[in-house]
Amino acid sequence: MTYQISVCYGKPDDPAAFDEYYRSTHIPLTEKVPGLSGFTWGICRSLDGSEPRFHAVAHLQFATEDDLQQALASPEMRVAGKDVRNFATGGATMFVQNLESVRSE
Template identity: 35%
Template sequence: MYRMTILYSPPADGDVAAFRRYYEATHIPVAQRMAGLTGWNLSWIDTPETPYILVAELYANSADAMSAILASPEGMAASADLDNFVTSPVHFLTGEEIEVRLS
């Protein structure tokens, strides 16, 4: 499994509620059009010591599959939509995910 982790910093104006409203009402529907993802998770961070407010994890079968998803018109639309609401640094981390199950 291949994962892209996206770390969102708080908006420059500090209006986390407006950021979340836009993300949930507008960005998620745009991102849901990306065919080929095998799943995704969102974690809204409430730990004040961290520099992030949201961690989004997108999953694909391989690095090549993730690249194709992001290069698709739908992937490019999701990427372009970031300019509509992101005003602080966003970090993208990619790599193979290895799941370890505890017995």
């Protein structure tokens, strides 16, 4: 089973500034989190063309629950977490998931 932290970012005051800061500053901080086995993010678009609820969503993956717990307690995660207030003017919703594969290829 894979463990994942998902971060949903609300619409920022300046989307271009958010994107630039996220790429140039926040990603390098997050990549230092111990035990991180995967890290993806993307800008949201709705299927029907309406305004999506979130500007972007990030997924931080960990191979084991122990890796996740160690990451959450790490100084590197605290630094990355505190950095969110520097760019997420639209707010951020964070949660943990236990991912179950429903399809094997």
